Amino acid sequence: xxxxxxxxxxxxxxxxxxxxxxxxxxxxxxxxxxxxxxxxxxxxxxxxxxxxxxxxxxxxxxxxxxxxxxxxxxxxxxxxxxxxxxxxxxxxxxxxxxxxxxxxxxxxxxxxxxxxxxxxxxxxxxxxxxxxxxxxxxxxxxxxxxxxxxxxxxxxxxxxxxxxxxxxxxxxxxxxxxxxxxxxxxxxxxxxxxxxxxxxxxxxxxxxxxxxxxxxxxxxxxxxxxxxxxxxxx
Amino acid sequence: xxxxxxxxxxxxxxxxxxxxxxxxxxxxxxxxxxxxxxxxxxxxxxxxxxxxxxxxxxxxxxxxxxxxxxxxxxxxxxxxxxxxxxxxxxxxxxxxxxxxxxxxxxxxxxxxxxxxxxxxxxxxxxxxxxxxxxxxxxxxxxxxxxxxxxxxxxxxxxxxxxxxxxxxxxxxxxxxxxxxxxxxxxxxxxxxxxxxxxxxxxxxxxxxxxxxxxxxxxxxxxxxxxxxxxxxxxxxxxxxxxxxxxxxxxxxxxxxxxxxxxxxxxxxxxxxxxxxxxxxxxxxxxxxxxxxxxxxxxxxxxxxxxxxxxxxxxx
Numbered sequence: 001x002x003x004x005x006x007x008x009x010x011x012x013x014x015x016x017x018x019x020x021x022x023x024x025x026x027x028x029x030x031x032x033x034x035x036x037x038x039x040x041x042x043x044x045x046x047x048x049x050x051x052x053x054x055x056x057x058x059x060x061x062x063x064x065x066x067x068x069x070x071x072x073x074x075x076x077x078x079x080x081x082x083x084x085x086x087x088x089x090x091x092x093x094x095x096x097x098x099x100x101x102x103x104x105x106x107x108x109x110x111x112x113x114x115x116x117x118x119x120x121x122x123x124x125x126x127x128x129x130x131x132x133x134x135x136x137x138x139x140x141x142x143x144x145x146x147x148x149x150x151x152x153x154x155x156x157x158x159x160x161x162x163x164x165x166x167x168x169x170x171x172x173x174x175x176x177x178x179x180x181x182x183x184x185x186x187x188x189x190x191x192x193x194x195x196x197x198x199x200x201x202x203x204x205x206x207x208x209x210x211x212x213x214x215x216x217x218x219x220x221x222x223x224x225x226x227x228x229x230x231x232x233x234x
Numbered sequence: 235x236x237x238x239x240x241x242x243x244x245x246x247x248x249x250x251x252x253x254x255x256x257x258x259x260x261x262x263x264x265x266x267x268x269x270x271x272x273x274x275x276x277x278x279x280x281x282x283x284x285x286x287x288x289x290x291x292x293x294x295x296x297x298x299x300x301x302x303x304x305x306x307x308x309x310x311x312x313x314x315x316x317x318x319x320x321x322x323x324x325x326x327x328x329x330x331x332x333x334x335x336x337x338x339x340x341x342x343x344x345x346x347x348x349x350x351x352x353x354x355x356x357x358x359x360x361x362x363x364x365x366x367x368x369x370x371x372x373x374x375x376x377x378x379x380x381x382x383x384x385x386x387x388x389x390x391x392x393x394x395x396x397x398x399x400x401x402x403x404x405x406x407x408x409x410x411x412x413x414x415x416x417x418x419x420x421x422x423x424x425x426x427x428x429x430x431x432x433x434x435x436x437x438x439x440x441x442x443x444x445x446x447x448x449x450x451x452x453x454x455x456x457x458x459x460x461x462x463x464x465x466x467x468x469x470x471x472x473x474x475x476x477x478x479x480x481x482x483x484x485x486x487x488x489x490x491x492x493x494x495x496x497x498x499x500x501x502x503x504x505x506x507x508x509x510x511x512x513x514x515x516x517x518x519x520x521x522x523x524x525x526x527x528x529x530x531x532x533x534x535x536x537x538x539x540x541x542x543x544x545x546x547x548x549x
Binding site: 025123129131 | 263265268271272273275290291292296326330331332349352354355378508510515
């Protein structure tokens with residue numbers, strides 16, 4: 001039933017390839033779609049709220065967080081996005097995307113969507129001239145550290161129950177404390193940096209696994225729903 | 235350096251070009267990366283902190299801090315220079331989105347001052363009176379990234395060769411007439427398509443004809459795109475103008491005089507932001523274009539004598 005909606009149904013296994021969308025209201029969505037194509041996933045650009053029902057995972061890309069928050073509100077995404085995540089859709093915010101889905105922001109503007117229980121500080125490292133790259137060890141990513149690109153990047157200042165910290169920038173000798181830059185809660189992932197600006201697809205693969213889980217769950221739920229419903233309708 | 239992973243989105247060629255020219259200040263991926271984040275967005279000219287706030291509230295991805303918008307610069311005449319640092323700092327303090335500011339072509343000291351002020355992107359701009367008729371700024375020397383205007387692929391690749399991390403069409407600023415932005419966007423995109431088709435033995439001659447760095451010509455031939463982000467600027471005055479340029483193939487737009495010289499700036503700003511997202515959806519564009527009041531008063535660009543055109547400044 002669900003797999004019938006899947007354009008890639010022909011080349012997938014039993015539960016079907018997860019359907020991944022990248023929010024394409026503003027920002028570097030094309031780069032995420034390119035990264036997913038490198039691991040064989042054919043992602044779609046999401047511009048309309050109805051498309052959320054046709055995907056198992058959504059990436060909110062880098063961009064300008066005030067702009068993305070405003071466009072999400074303007075085009076009626078806010079409630080539906082929340083309810084899809086509540087019913088199991090995987091979600092990943094990179095940089096601006098992390099800000100958009102946070103519980104609260106240090107500078108109170110814009111108003112984030114409160115989808116993951118984290119407090120975030122925007123532009124934490126300063127202005128563009130303070131942007132940088134660094135090597136980062138990430139929980140759940142095997143092998144060498146990832147090259148992380150931080151552009152006017154935010155950090156996670158506090159986390160609620162059930163939020164796992166996957167990566168931190170270590171404390172510095174000048175007294176700068178350790179900063180959390182990648183977190184996960186259920187199937188919701190948030191990163192301060194931009195894996196889509198590198199050629200390292202490991203985090204994208206990790207996200208595809210979360211979307212696969214979401215897809216398997218949805219199929220099982222639909223199946224249960226069908227088997228429960230069927231007798232009563234006969 | 236050779237082991238640094240190569241950026242796909244920002245152009246492997248640009249990365250290699252950077253490695254060849256060995257600039258150690260400011261990282262290419264970090265500089266070009268900010269421009270990637272602006273894609274699908276609108277960058278608005280503002281002359282006060284209040285206007286900057288209106289632009290941010292309307293969903294601008296960045297603001298350009300100026301003393302006068304291009305149509306006023308055109309009207310007033312005289313020498314147009316970098317804005318007062320107080321004005322730029324006031325705008326930086328007023329908003330959380332990135333702030334751009336203009337330096338005169340070749341005026342590398344204005345650029346140094348802008349970098350010291352913490353400006354996020356410098357526009358080495360033909361809208362200001364050029365300081366140097368022969369040489370543009372050596373943009374590799376800065377941590378602050380640059381955007382530069384171009385009318386064709388040769389001009390675009392020369393600026394990228396000098397270190398520009400973002401290109402925009404020149405158009406004809408301050409006119410509200412879209413015709414030159416369209417011409418320049420079509421020229422650049424057409425030149426790219428032409429380079430893509432050429433057999434490799436013709437690329438050196440193409441580099442000579444375009445007066446462009448050979449390595450970048452080869453890169454465009456291989457990838458079919460500029461190694462940096464490509465926006466439109468110069469004469470955009472309505473949501474339909476923005477959508478036109480997006481459909482032609484640019485990645486975002488600058489709106490100069492078009493917003494704060496219109497009847498209702500907040501509404502016009504909001505509409506142009508929406509139109510840049512849904513540029514491919516005529517039903518949406520029809521809705522967005524309703525009830526905006528008058529766009530900025532325009533000047534027909536073809537009535538401007540050639541020696542008064544801004545686009546011929548720089549080379």
